Amino acid sequence: MRAVATQVDDAVSTPVTAMPPHRGRARRVFFSAQTARILAPIAGLAAVLALLQLAVAVFHIPKYILPPPSDFLPAIVTDWNQLWPATVVTAEEVVYGFLLGTVFSIPLALVLSSVRPIRDTLYPLIVFFQVIPKIAIAPLMIIWFGAGKMSVTLLTFALCFFPILINSMAGFSQLDPRRLYITKSMGASRWQTFRYLRVQSALPYMFAGFRVASTLAVTGVIVGQFVGSAAGLGYLLEASTGILNTALVFADVVVLSILGLLVNYVVVAAEALCMPWQRRKATA
Amino acid sequence: MHAVAATKGNRVSAAKPRREATSVPTFTHERARDARTDTAAPAAQTSADGARGAAISIRDVSKRYARGVSALESVSLDVRAGEFVSVLGPSGCGKSTLMLIVAGLLSCSSGSVTVNGETVEKPLTDVGIVFQDDLLLEFRTTLDNVALQCEVRGMRKSEARRKAAQALDRMGLSSAARRYPHELSGGMRQRASLARAFIHEPSTLLMDEPFGALDAITRIRMQGELERLWLDGQRKTILFITHGVEEAVRLSDRVVVLSPSPGRIAAEFTIDAPRPRPIVIEDNETLTRYSREIYALFDRLGVFED
Numbered sequence: 078m079r080a081v082a083t084q085v086d087d088a089v090s091t092p093v094t095a096m097p098p099h100r101g102r103a104r105r106v107f108f109s110a111q112t113a114r115i116l117a118p119i120a121g122l123a124a125v126l127a128l129l130q131l132a133v134a135v136f137h138i139p140k141y142i143l144p145p146p147s148d149f150l151p152a153i154v155t156d157w158n159q160l161w162p163a164t165v166v167t168a169e170e171v172v173y174g175f176l177l178g179t180v181f182s183i184p185l186a187l188v189l190s191s192v193r194p195i196r197d198t199l200y201p202l203i204v205f206f207q208v209i210p211k212i213a214i215a216p217l218m219i220i221w222f223g224a225g226k227m228s229v230t231l232l233t234f235a236l237c238f239f240p241i242l243i244n245s246m247a248g249f250s251q252l253d254p255r256r257l258y259i260t261k262s263m264g265a266s267r268w269q270t271f272r273y274l275r276v277q278s279a280l281p282y283m284f285a286g287f288r289v290a291s292t293l294a295v296t297g298v299i300v301g302q303f304v305g306s307a308a309g310l311g312y313l314l315e316a317s318t319g320i321l322n323t324a325l326v327f328a329d330v331v332v333l334s335i336l337g338l339l340v341n342y343v344v345v346a347a348e349a350l351c352m353p354w355q356r357r358k359a360t361a
Numbered sequence: 362m363h364a365v366a367a368t369k370g371n372r373v374s375a376a377k378p379r380r381e382a383t384s385v386p387t388f389t390h391e392r393a394r395d396a397r398t399d400t401a402a403p404a405a406q407t408s409a410d411g412a413r414g415a416a417i418s419i420r421d422v423s424k425r426y427a428r429g430v431s432a433l434e435s436v437s438l439d440v441r442a443g444e445f446v447s448v449l450g451p452s453g454c455g456k457s458t459l460m461l462i463v464a465g466l467l468s469c470s471s472g473s474v475t476v477n478g479e480t481v482e483k484p485l486t487d488v489g490i491v492f493q494d495d496l497l498l499e500f501r502t503t504l505d506n507v508a509l510q511c512e513v514r515g516m517r518k519s520e521a522r523r524k525a526a527q528a529l530d531r532m533g534l535s536s537a538a539r540r541y542p543h544e545l546s547g548g549m550r551q552r553a554s555l556a557r558a559f560i561h562e563p564s565t566l567l568m569d570e571p572f573g574a575l576d577a578i579t580r581i582r583m584q585g586e587l588e589r590l591w592l593d594g595q596r597k598t599i600l601f602i603t604h605g606v607e608e609a610v611r612l613s614d615r616v617v618v619l620s621p622s623p624g625r626i627a628a629e630f631t632i633d634a635p636r637p638r639p640i641v642i643e644d645n646e647t648l649t650r651y652s653r654e655i656y657a658l659f660d661r662l663g664v665f666e667d
């Protein structure tokens with residue numbers, strides 16, 4: 078009995094004590110690679126800005142056509158009181174649209190992939206709606222919901238919905254039948270099979286959908302604001318174009334890009350968090 | 362002399378009544394007689410009616426896959442409770458198919474299987490299965506892959522993990538517990554799937570080339586370990602699938618040889634030798650003779666030609 082007990086302790090403690098040095102080494106390597114990965118694009122960006130500055134000077138391009146970086150970069154600071162509220166509104170609409178898309182599409186994907194009659198009924202319809210260019214329904218949103226946050230968010234939702242739905246469906250239905258051997262021979266219930274096998278198997282597909290949806294979300298919000306909103310970076314873009322404040326247009330685009338990068342980063346970070354096994358695969 | 366003795370026990374034709382195959386001890390020379398004083402002897406005794414005492418009873422099982430691929434043809438086989446039976450055959454002869462049918466994971470086209478008295482109609486759960494490709498879940502650590510077996514069966518997660526850690530330790534895998542399957546070597550993955558198959562202490566083991574991906578040294582070690590486990594504990598019924606002649610001879614009470622595709626039973630050999638058996642069968646004349654005999658049968662079956 079005692080022998081068994083010590084064996085248990087050994088078994089449990091060995092991996093714990095064995096891990097820290099290994100993990101420490103891995104982290105140090107990870108950091109230097111990370112630093113390089115961050116520095117490289119910054120250097121590239123700086124080079125492009127320098128070239129732009131040079132080109133404007135050499136070819137005498139008027140400022141209202143192409144402002145040099147020395148003009149539009151300071152505009153980010155001077156026009157911050159306009160840019161910041163616009164950014165907040167835009168970010169909100171992106172997040173709401175994306176979350177709405179997720180909340181509706183994943184349960185629907187689950188139902189569609191597991192209930193045959195429902196799939197047969199609804200899938201053709203979904204395919205039909207998917208091929209409609211969603212941007213084209215932006216004016217309809219304005220008619221139905223009026224200009225403002227609601228219609229922008231709903232347009233974004235419409236854009237995010239389909240990629241997540243289609244990918245999640247693929248994820249839920251694309252399961253190697255041999256994997257079911259494992260759970261079947263354990264006597265797993267339907268719920269257990271879902272919880273221990275189907276969800277994780279579908280995650281990579283879902284995240285493929287999230288990635289597509291996250292870029293579409295930003296596009297959707299901008300277009301929505303163009304068409305029917307008095308707030309946000311998309312609106313500001315249009316407004317400053319109207320008064321030929323090209324420096325502000327450029328500053329707006331820069332802020333938008335940063336927002337897009339952030340959104341993308343959040344998705345990537347969530348992916349690493351939800352699928353730790355994939356992260357290790359990538360760094361290996 | 363031994364050739365005559367060997368054919369007596371073999372069932373070269375599947376048409377012969379099966380009773381004969383299991384009831385006649387194969388060798389009659391001194392070495393074999395020594396063997397019968399050993400504890401493994403009960404495995405050599407059979408009732409005349411093979412089906413009744415059988416833990417696994419396979420009756421005229423045929424399997425035809427979609428597109429008309431015939432994988433098995435009228436296979437009948439009884440495995441007694443506590444018996445170690447190997448199914449041996451060339452690649453593609455239907456060994457894995459047979460195991461999946463016994464496990465209730467695949468349906469047969471005709472015939473029937475009973476395990477521990479019950480007709481197999483849905484997946485068996487009181488079995489430990491080692492699949493040919495380890496089938497570990499890539500999103501669970503090695504520890505959690507093994508613990509899953511207990512978790513699904515209703516054990517608390519912490520308890521399941523503790524037990525899994527113990528099982529991994531026995532397999533020499535405690536250092537790999539927190540790694541993901543893709544971070545393990547092929548042999549380590551296979552050992553993890555062995556741990557998963559044993560952890561719930563099933564009465565029956567179905568093992569499909571469990572040592573196939575192991576290096577020669579680990580394989581021999583694991584064979585010894587398996588034999589020891591089987592001899593020590595309450596003897597489990599083992600259906601062991603392999604294409605290794607030496608492995609089958611070294612481990613089994615009985616070796617069933619399948620013909621090339623579609624699989625049919627070509628012969629059965631009752632391996633009458635004392636246990637524990639030597640690490641390499643070359644050290645034992647009886648075992649060597651069985652292996653030579655099986656190779657000769659393979660030759661006759663045309664396994665080695667193109």
Ligand SMILES: Nc1ncnc2c1ncn2[C@@H]1O[C@H](COP(=O)(O)OP(=O)(O)OP(=O)(O)O)[C@@H](O)[C@H]1O
Pocket residue numbers: 426427430431432450451452453454455456457458459493604622
């Ligand atoms: N899912 C399947 N669909 C169609 N044919 C299959 C399927 N699985 C196996 N087969 C065929 O059935 C036959 C037997 O396959 P099986 O996997 O049982 O062979 P095996 O004896 O286990 O071979 P190996 O030693 O290479 O593992 C083969 O001809 C194979 O091509």
Ligand SMILES: [Mg+2]
Pocket residue numbers: 456457458493569
């Ligand atoms: Mg096989």
